[in-house]
Structure formats: C-alpha cells, structure tokens
Amino acid sequence: MLNHKILYLDDEENNLIAFKALFRRDYEIFTTTSPQEAVQFLNENEVQLILSDQKMPDISGVEFFELTRTDFPDAIRVLVTGYADIEAVIDAINKGGVYRYVTKPWNENDLRICIENAFEKYYTKREIDTKSEELAQANSDLEKFIYSASHDLRSPLVSIKGVIQLAKTEAIEGKAAEYFDMIEKSVSKLDSFVQNIIHYYQNIKTEDASQIIDIEQLVSDVVNQYRSYENYDAVEIKKAINVTGDFYGDSYRLKIVLGNILANALKFIDATKTTKTLEIEVIQNVEKLLLRISDNGLGMNDESLKIVENIFNNRDNRGPGNGVGLYLVRDAVQRMNGKIQVSSTMGTGSKFIIEIPNKA
Amino acid sequence: MRKLVIYLVDDNDIDIAVNSKLLQLAQIGDEIKVFSTGSDFVNSLKEDREETLAQNNIILLDIMMPGMTGFETIEHFRNEDEQLFEQFNIFMLSSSIDRNDIKRAEETPRVFRVLEKPLDVYQLKKAIEGLTLS
Numbered sequence: 147m148l149n150h151k152i153l154y155l156d157d158e159e160n161n162l163i164a165f166k167a168l169f170r171r172d173y174e175i176f177t178t179t180s181p182q183e184a185v186q187f188l189n190e191n192e193v194q195l196i197l198s199d200q201k202m203p204d205i206s207g208v209e210f211f212e213l214t215r216t217d218f219p220d221a222i223r224v225l226v227t228g229y230a231d232i233e234a235v236i237d238a239i240n241k242g243g244v245y246r247y248v249t250k251p252w253n254e255n256d257l258r259i260c261i262e263n264a265f266e267k268y269y270t271k272r273e274i275d276t277k278s279e280e281l282a283q284a285n286s287d288l289e290k291f292i293y294s295a296s297h298d299l300r301s302p303l304v305s306i307k308g309v310i311q312l313a314k315t316e317a318i319e320g321k322a323a324e325y326f327d328m329i330e331k332s333v334s335k336l337d338s339f340v341q342n343i344i345h346y347y348q349n350i351k352t353e354d355a356s357q358i359i360d361i362e363q364l365v366s367d368v369v370n371q372y373r374s375y376e377n378y379d380a381v382e383i384k385k386a387i388n389v390t391g392d393f394y395g396d397s398y399r400l401k402i403v404l405g406n407i408l409a410n411a412l413k414f415i416d417a418t419k420t421t422k423t424l425e426i427e428v429i430q431n432v433e434k435l436l437l438r439i440s441d442n443g444l445g446m447n448d449e450s451l452k453i454v455e456n457i458f459n460n461r462d463n464r465g466p467g468n469g470v471g472l473y474l475v476r477d478a479v480q481r482m483n484g485k486i487q488v489s490s491t492m493g494t495g496s497k498f499i500i501e502i503p504n505k506a
Numbered sequence: 507m508r509k510l511v512i513y514l515v516d517d518n519d520i521d522i523a524v525n526s527k528l529l530q531l532a533q534i535g536d537e538i539k540v541f542s543t544g545s546d547f548v549n550s551l552k553e554d555r556e557e558t559l560a561q562n563n564i565i566l567l568d569i570m571m572p573g574m575t576g577f578e579t580i581e582h583f584r585n586e587d588e589q590l591f592e593q594f595n596i597f598m599l600s601s602s603i604d605r606n607d608i609k610r611a612e613e614t615p616r617v618f619r620v621l622e623k624p625l626d627v628y629q630l631k632k633a634i635e636g637l638t639l640s
Contacts, residue, residue: 297602297604300602301601303601304602304622304623304624305521305601308624308625311528311624312524312527312528315531316531341602367629398605398608
C-alpha cells in the first residue's frame, strides 16, 4: 500500500528503526528525529498518519501536533509515549487532536491494529467530506434550478394573465366571458403555486434585509395585488392603520405574510352572509408592528384550526405541500423574529394576529 | 401639462401588445412607443432629441431581456446622453419580482419602482400621479 504514507517522529533512533522494520512492507514510511524535517516532509507529501514521540528534547509530541494541526488537519495523529503520562495524553487529545496513543514499548499487534484503524478513519472521513460536499453542491444546484425554472414558468403565465385581463376589459360577453373567467381562475391558481415556490426559495436564501418601510403603502400594495382575484369585489376590505415613527423591517417577507392571509380570506368567504368583511388593523410604533387580520368568512373547524396552529408552532414540519401558503407565512414570520397567532370559529370567521419587532 | 410619452421596452411581443392596449384603455399617456430591444430604444432617441427633451417621458422597461437587460439598457442610455436621460422616469417591469431587482432598482437613478407583470394599470396610474411631471 504505497500510497499510505506514515510519518514517525522520535528522538530515539532505535524506535524509528524498529518501527520501520515492522511496517516497511505495508506502508510507505518516513522516519526522522528532527521536527523540522518532519514538517518539511508533511509539506511535500500527502501523509495520512503521523506518529510522534511525546518526550523529545526540542519539542513535545503534543506541541508538534498542535503546530501542524492547522496546516494538515486531515492527517490522523497518534501519540507514542513511554510514560503513563496522563497529562500529556489529555493535552494531546484536546489540543493536538490526537486520535490514539500508544505506549512504549509497543505491542506489535496493538500497534498494527491502531495503524489500520487510523487509516480506515482517514479514508472514511475523506469519503464523508467528499460526499457532503457533493450533497451540498447538488442541493444548491437544485435550489438554483427550481428557482430559475419558477421564474421561467411565471413569464408565460403572466402573459396569459395579461391577455385575459385585456379580453375582459374589452367587451367580451356571454359564454366567452364565462370561459375566460374559468381560464383566469385556473391560471391564477397555477400562478400562485409557482409564486409560492419562488417565495419559498427567496425566503430561505435571504438573510436579513431590513429597510425602512411605509407600512400604509405596503398594505395597500398588497391589497391591490388581489384586485383581480375571485371574490375581491364581494368583500368589503376595511383598513385601520395607526403608525408612529419609522418602521424598519423586511418588506418582502411582510408581503408574503399579508398576501397569503389575504388570499385565504378571499378564498374562504361565507356566501351566506350579506356583508362580507375583511378587516386589516395595523398598529405600528417604535417597538413593533402589530397586524390583526380578521374576516367573517367560513372559519375553521377544530381540526383545521389544529393543523394551522401546528404549522405556526413548528409542530408540523411536513414541509411545503398543499397548504404551502401557511408554511411561507410561518417561515417569513420566524425569520423576522415575529410571532403569529390564529383564532377561528366555524361560521363566524378567522382572525390572525401577527407581531413583528421593529428593527429601528 | 406637456405631452406624456410612454415607451414600452420588452422583448415579449404578447406582453407589448397587452400592455400597450391596457395603457390605451386606461388612457395613460398621449403617445405610446414600443421597442423590442434596449438598443433599439436607445438608438431611436437620437432622432427627435429636441422634441423628446420638451416632453414628459416614461419608460416601462422589462428587466429580463436577451441582449441588453433592462438595467444594462439604463446604463447604456445614461452613458449615451445624460441630459436626455434625466428627462425620463423609469418603471422596471418583471414577471416575477426578485428582491435583488428591487434593491438594484432603488440604487439606479430615475427608476421609481419595479412593477409586476401583467401591468396593473391602476397601480401604474397611482405611481404616475406620484411623479412630478411638468
């Protein structure tokens, strides 16, 4: 196994000779009494295993390991010590990153097993490192792919939406109008799914992106985004906004939170009620932003409410699936260090309370 | 008020058709000019320069375009004719808003907002009202 290189540093020439005699057929062995020569050999060769005597005149074995640990972190280190010097062994493990220690005089069999194990550890670790790197790379490639694919998917969808919008603006009537509504509904559904994927990756990719935000503008922007949604015209949206001082936060994530809750409220209106309301109450001061969003829609039964609560409280980690919107809300809130609560009664409506700290 | 000209710059011909029609229907702008590449747009400005200087100009500029991107178009325009560039108000268009684009838009002179496609004329109208046009 000529590719298996062992460096052995010891001030006693006899040990070096004995060691070499034992293992020269199995490994490529470099022995020296000089620490300088040892370092030079490490610099010039890929060494898998370093053995060093502890008691040497110029430098201790532990010191030698400490010295070379940063530059050669992957090499496995074995300390050879003639004394039952427990202090040196503790130091060796803590400071020198030593794998094992061998007492002198050594037992040939034990030493052989120790060396074999050391090589196995070396190659196992290297394999794990390579695999981890490959995995991280594959994961990042996948993220990039999904992200850019989602963007590419959106572009034609958006064109379709534009054409539909145009068709609806210019007088189309009767059956045709009905069909266009159907197309629009499906396209919107598909589009919000693609958007959610984009939001999901944006959310995990980005760290903090705090900036000053005009909360009133943000709320009306988000509400406006849903103007073409089904039921928008049927719902009376009330806004009560109370702002004191500047707010620093992440507008992208705030939009995700507000948008998804709004979309749900529009989706689950109660058709039996004559007035359908959606109230957005915003209180923002120097410390925090408080959002209360309540509707008089269908509300949730205990089971659904439980599911939503579990998502919000991290008890449900199945990851984004069908109810991807609420996961996005939770993740966005958490990344803004905020809190979210939900309450709901069947037939009465749902209420979300969100608190986001002001980063000012 | 001076004449308001809207320049639509977008490589996607469907989006150009839809957006210019939407602008017409919403009666935004006195004239709409369309270009399918950033360089066509910048080149066209060499003609009628004096006229362009004397009117209100708004560009709706798609970010993702082959060849020159929206932001590169701005860069190029600015290098070509800084004085004329200062006479333009820019809205970037994108089919999916990326936060890097928003950040970049904020750092780019004369860019007021990034608008999502399909163009929301209501939103655009509001945004134009917020501009100081002469």
